[in-house]
Amino acid sequence: MNKQHLTIINHPLVQHKLTIMRKKDVSTAGFRRLLREISLLLAYEVTRELELTTTTIETPICEMQAPTLEGKKLALISILRAGNGLLDGILELIPGARVGFVGLYRDPETLQPVEYYCKVPNALDARMTIVVDPMLATGNSSVAAIDKLKEHGAKNLRFLCLLAAPEGVERMRQAHPDVPVFTAALDERLDDHGYIVPGLGDAGDRMFGTK
Numbered sequence: 001m002n003k004q005h006l007t008i009i010n011h012p013l014v015q016h017k018l019t020i021m022r023k024k025d026v027s028t029a030g031f032r033r034l035l036r037e038i039s040l041l042l043a044y045e046v047t048r049e050l051e052l053t054t055t056t057i058e059t060p061i062c063e064m065q066a067p068t069l070e071g072k073k074l075a076l077i078s079i080l081r082a083g084n085g086l087l088d089g090i091l092e093l094i095p096g097a098r099v100g101f102v103g104l105y106r107d108p109e110t111l112q113p114v115e116y117y118c119k120v121p122n123a124l125d126a127r128m129t130i131v132v133d134p135m136l137a138t139g140n141s142s143v144a145a146i147d148k149l150k151e152h153g154a155k156n157l158r159f160l161c162l163l164a165a166p167e168g169v170e171r172m173r174q175a176h177p178d179v180p181v182f183t184a185a186l187d188e189r190l191d192d193h194g195y196i197v198p199g200l201g202d203a204g205d206r207m208f209g210t211k
């Protein structure tokens, strides 16, 4: 495979906002606001390879051939529920994107994903498909979601998260070597409960104020 499998988005604004999000005393509202802000910056990087074509337009001065996105609208797939925090921000930047959801939760004992919902846009085979979930821990959830999307025809996939553990990156590389992973940080390891260390805790709980 020629494409780089792991990209760490180390833009200073991303890194600064992520540091604030990691702090345990950040409020639910603050966490959500930062996730929305950071998702705009991450989206900029993950869409870098969208294809362009040209179209004829008229400026007030003259006619010109101007760049415009080519092909079918891209698909954003949120892994529920924490994926929605990234999705909301990205949709502000790409309001015409098609949106799908894969509902999964991680069984706390087995760390295996349990699926409860799936609804995805049509013609996934003709769209760049960006799967979003803030956390890549064991990789079990992202691998299962991407398995599902491939069953629906998705071919040109990216996976975007905020934090990744080495274990999850390796699992994705083994299961889906064709799917580049984009993250703001690669942390040290997983703890005995499958949480990312140092991490930021449970992304869904922090985003929605649940426990």
Ligand SMILES: O=P(O)(O)OC[C@H]1O[C@H](OP(=O)(O)OP(=O)(O)O)[C@H](O)[C@@H]1O
Binding pocket: 079, 080, 081, 082, 083, 104, 105, 106, 107, 111, 113, 133, 134, 135, 136, 137, 138, 139, 140, 141, 142, 168, 194, 202, 203, 204, 205
């Ligand atoms: O890489 P993995 O080990 O599979 O872990 C990552 C998953 O865990 C979290 O979701 P969770 O299961 O807590 O569900 P939630 O989003 O509904 O809170 C997170 O949002 C990922 O989906």
Ligand SMILES: O=c1cc[nH]c(=O)[nH]1
Binding pocket: 135, 137, 194, 195, 196, 197, 199, 200, 201, 202, 203, 204
């Ligand atoms: O650290 C982790 C691991 C999985 N899911 C989370 O929300 N956080």
